[in-house]
Amino acid sequence: xxxxxxxxxxxxxxxxxxxxxxxxxxxxxxxxxxxxxxxxxxxxxxxxxxxxxxxxxxxxxxxxxxxxxxxxxxxxxxxxxxxxxxxxxxxxxxxxxxxxxxxxxxxx
Amino acid sequence: xxxxxxxxxxxxxxxxxxxxxxxxxxxxxxxxxxxxxxxxxxxxxxxxxxxxxxxxxxxxxxxxxxxxxxxxxxxxxxxxxxxxxxxxxxxxxxxxxxxxxxxxxxxxxxxxxxxxxxxxx
Numbered sequence: 001x002x003x004x005x006x007x008x009x010x011x012x013x014x015x016x017x018x019x020x021x022x023x024x025x026x027x028x029x030x031x032x033x034x035x036x037x038x039x040x041x042x043x044x045x046x047x048x049x050x051x052x053x054x055x056x057x058x059x060x061x062x063x064x065x066x067x068x069x070x071x072x073x074x075x076x077x078x079x080x081x082x083x084x085x086x087x088x089x090x091x092x093x094x095x096x097x098x099x100x101x102x103x104x105x106x107x108x
Numbered sequence: 109x110x111x112x113x114x115x116x117x118x119x120x121x122x123x124x125x126x127x128x129x130x131x132x133x134x135x136x137x138x139x140x141x142x143x144x145x146x147x148x149x150x151x152x153x154x155x156x157x158x159x160x161x162x163x164x165x166x167x168x169x170x171x172x173x174x175x176x177x178x179x180x181x182x183x184x185x186x187x188x189x190x191x192x193x194x195x196x197x198x199x200x201x202x203x204x205x206x207x208x209x210x211x212x213x214x215x216x217x218x219x220x221x222x223x224x225x226x227x228x229x
Contacts, residue, residue, distance in 0.1 A: 001170075032213065034212075034215035034216070036153075036216075038153075043203055043219035043220065043221060043222055044153065044203075044216075044219055045219070046212070046215055046216060046217045049212045049213060049215035049217075050212070050213050050215070053212075055212075055215075055217060056217070087152065087153050089153075089155075089215070089216075091213070091214050091215065094141065094158060094160075094165065094167060094214075095167045096155075096167065096169070097143065097155040097158065098155060099145075099152060099153040099154065099155060100152075101152050102152045102153070
């Protein structure tokens, strides 16, 4: 089974900071990786699909990169609305989709 | 408007059963894979199961194999999750989710609001 890890697990940052979250897969998933944002009490929302493609309506300050086993989500200039938990998800095979454990971004 | 609306959650005793439903609207439900994803209180997301457009292929996370069954009724634009032999560790908010465009290579652009399942005696 493919395992996903994320680092850091928690990140404290200030408005305007550049933020980077890393996601690693235990085996090659090509570019079949998505990133989601989740706020407390709400369903997740799609940010990035296929590693680097911006979801519809997602602000341009969000970007994704990587392929194979290592991926990053970058927020170029952190805004108030971005304090949330971020999850990566691999979907390399229909038979098993796996989420990372999440990275919480909070206010420094 | 594209929408997924879950229902059927509630309180059930350990060993009991529950059937979740997800009503889809605003997109061609019969054309896309559908998934269930759950989130235990204070925990992360866990993919549970998915089902092909025509229901011919179904996959499950190991922890629910043999206990949960995913199904769909394309005529009713509905997705289901039959949960049997429920355990305390199955307690979670259950979301249905899908790529409703066919252009996102199965990343989930649409999620329901979730339905809470509590397993307790």
